[in-house]
Amino acid sequence: MTLLDIKNVSVNYGRLSALRNVNLALEEGETLFVTGPNGAGKSTFLKAIAGVVALRTGSIRMFGTEIGGRVPEDIARLGFSMVPEGRHVFGSLTIEENLRLGVGMRSDKNAIARELEDIYNAFPMLKERRNQPAGVLSGGQQQMLVIGRALMTNPRLIAIDEPSLGLAPKVIDDVYSILMKLRDRRGLTLLIVEQSSTRVTMTGGQMILLRGGEVVLQGNARELTKGDALKAAYFGYGENH
Amino acid sequence: MTALLQILFDALSLGSLYALGAIGIALIFGVMRLVNFAHGDYISFCVFALLWPSIDATAIVFAGQLPAYLLIPVILLAGACLSMLSEILVFRRFRNANPATMMIASFALGFVIKYTLLMLFSSRPKSIDLWHELALPIELLDARIPLLQVITIIITILILAGLVAFLKRTRFGLEMRAAAENFTMARMLGVHANAVILLAFAISGMLAASIGLILVTQTGTVDIQMGSSVMLVAFIATVIGGLGSLPGAVVAGFLIGGISVLMQVILPLDVRPFRDAFVYGAVIVVLIWRPNGLFALRSAKQRV
Numbered sequence: 001m002t003l004l005d006i007k008n009v010s011v012n013y014g015r016l017s018a019l020r021n022v023n024l025a026l027e028e029g030e031t032l033f034v035t036g037p038n039g040a041g042k043s044t045f046l047k048a049i050a051g052v053v054a055l056r057t058g059s060i061r062m063f064g065t066e067i068g069g070r071v072p073e074d075i076a077r078l079g080f081s082m083v084p085e086g087r088h089v090f091g092s093l094t095i096e097e098n099l100r101l102g103v104g105m106r107s108d109k110n111a112i113a114r115e116l117e118d119i120y121n122a123f124p125m126l127k128e129r130r131n132q133p134a135g136v137l138s139g140g141q142q143q144m145l146v147i148g149r150a151l152m153t154n155p156r157l158i159a160i161d162e163p164s165l166g167l168a169p170k171v172i173d174d175v176y177s178i179l180m181k182l183r184d185r186r187g188l189t190l191l192i193v194e195q196s197s198t199r200v201t202m203t204g205g206q207m208i209l210l211r212g213g214e215v216v217l218q219g220n221a222r223e224l225t226k227g228d229a230l231k232a233a234y235f236g237y238g239e240n241h
Numbered sequence: 242m243t244a245l246l247q248i249l250f251d252a253l254s255l256g257s258l259y260a261l262g263a264i265g266i267a268l269i270f271g272v273m274r275l276v277n278f279a280h281g282d283y284i285s286f287c288v289f290a291l292l293w294p295s296i297d298a299t300a301i302v303f304a305g306q307l308p309a310y311l312l313i314p315v316i317l318l319a320g321a322c323l324s325m326l327s328e329i330l331v332f333r334r335f336r337n338a339n340p341a342t343m344m345i346a347s348f349a350l351g352f353v354i355k356y357t358l359l360m361l362f363s364s365r366p367k368s369i370d371l372w373h374e375l376a377l378p379i380e381l382l383d384a385r386i387p388l389l390q391v392i393t394i395i396i397t398i399l400i401l402a403g404l405v406a407f408l409k410r411t412r413f414g415l416e417m418r419a420a421a422e423n424f425t426m427a428r429m430l431g432v433h434a435n436a437v438i439l440l441a442f443a444i445s446g447m448l449a450a451s452i453g454l455i456l457v458t459q460t461g462t463v464d465i466q467m468g469s470s471v472m473l474v475a476f477i478a479t480v481i482g483g484l485g486s487l488p489g490a491v492v493a494g495f496l497i498g499g500i501s502v503l504m505q506v507i508l509p510l511d512v513r514p515f516r517d518a519f520v521y522g523a524v525i526v527v528l529i530w531r532p533n534g535l536f537a538l539r540s541a542k543q544r545v
Contacts, residue, residue, distance in 0.1 A: 050429055072428040081429075088426035090419045101419050102430040104412060153430060 009058035029187035031205030040210040081155035091135025102153035119148040254390040256498025257397035262475025263490035265448035271421030279351035281472025287453035294361040324446025366464035483534030
């Protein structure tokens with residue numbers, strides 16, 4: 001089943017065009033990596049899906065529902081969870097409150113308790129400090145918290161803007177292993193903004209490269225990361241360079 | 242000792258009013274970055290809800306005749322309804338406007354409410370007898386404290402405790418705190434923006450109603466200006482407390498109440514009429530020292 005069907009999507013900030021004619025289809029259980037230089041429109045792409053920025057043109061269908069023009073909470077309630085760039089932890093809320101914030105849409109109490117334990121097992125540091133305000137956490141710890149929080153909503157599709165940013169390599173491994181487990185076990189669909197080509201190669205899946213708000217390269221992640229085409233497209237070299 | 246106790250109760254009961262007002266403003270600012278200048282007119286509206294509309298000099302008591310167990314919920318409900326209605330009819334349209342536009346809209350709304358009341362009730366203050374038995378003093382360690390002061394303080398403490406319990410212990414409270422800190426992120430986690438904002442307005446309106454009830458009982462009059470004087474100080478309290486910070490609003494409310502009463506006592510008789518100049522002078526000093534207020538929120542400016 002096509003989870004995410006993006007057709008002709010453009011986004012403007014005022015007169016500035018941030019995203020132009022993006023087309024994409026993502027099947028359930030698939031992984032999509034989005035990469036590209038700074039200012040390429042990667043974060044805008046995620047925000048458009050989350051309903052945080054308005055579409056200028058085009059349509060986005062998620063789980064078969066048109067979400068263009070829908071508000072973020074409605075899209076979240078369809079089963080979409082977003083980890084935006086910049087680690088938006090709620091600093092005055094405790095760590096556990098942060099984790100529980102996203103479960104308001106769920107009624108399966110036992111599963112919630114179990115998944116909370118799963119998150120705590122994966123990131124024991126969060127459990128130790130569960131009753132402290134999240135603002136005291138370091139950058140890397142906050143990143144773990146927002147990823148944990150996004151998973152607590154029990155999403156079918158999760159979008160993460162640069163999960164590796166500010167995390168120690170060991171923790172990045174942990175984060176990816178949790179994501180892979182959820183993908184394999186319950187068909188979680190992943191949409192990840194990632195700059196590390198090793199990570200992309202290890203995980204596999206689809207990949208798009210954005211530059212100047214346009215998709216300049218699209219295909220199988222492992223194949224794209226192998227050749228020079230990716231580097232060329234990333235930096236915008238000419239075709240025959 | 243006796244005088245000290247008197248001053249303490251004066252300060253606490255005045256501070257209570259300011260604190261309740263400041264929280265009402267801070268709650269709304271928290272969830273939508275709106276400084277609601279119509280808040281004072283909510284207070285006036287609730288006060289006038291005790292009366293039957295008439296431009297006669299004598300008040301025709303209406304809801305004010307009800308027994309307390311009915312009167313209090315009715316007035317609280319009136320405040321909540323007016324407040325929610327102003328969100329649905331007015332502020333919702335300005336959700337994405339800049340804060341200055343929203344502020345102007347709230348001014349305009351305040352004038353609409355005020356002049357509607359003027360049309361219905363005329364501008365003359367009217368006297369109304371509400372729970373006059375509460376004005377009787379009680380003896381406490383040789384000091385004669387008006388019972389109403391004690392009740393005001395107790396009620397304020399109960400309201401604050403209830404609010405803390407709501408914010409800390411309930412799902413809606415959690416969502417409201419999250420929304421106050423980062424609204425967009427909260428929405429991306431499924432928090433319903435409209436529900437949280439509407440609830441904040443309802444609570445804010447009920448706070449305005451409680452201030453109205455306390456004021457009427459204290460003064461025995463119903464006056465169109467009643468709300469605005471409290472509102473001005475309450476607004477200053479929210480700024481001093483750090484806009485959007487609820488604990489800050491409460492502390493600053495009591496602080497201003499305390500300073501006002503203290504000035505009244507320690508200032509020489511000749512300068513006493515200019516007390517407010519000293520109070521607001523202190524406000525300026527505090528703001529120079531802490532421009533973002535005593536309890537500045539890191540998130541007060543950021544809005545994704």
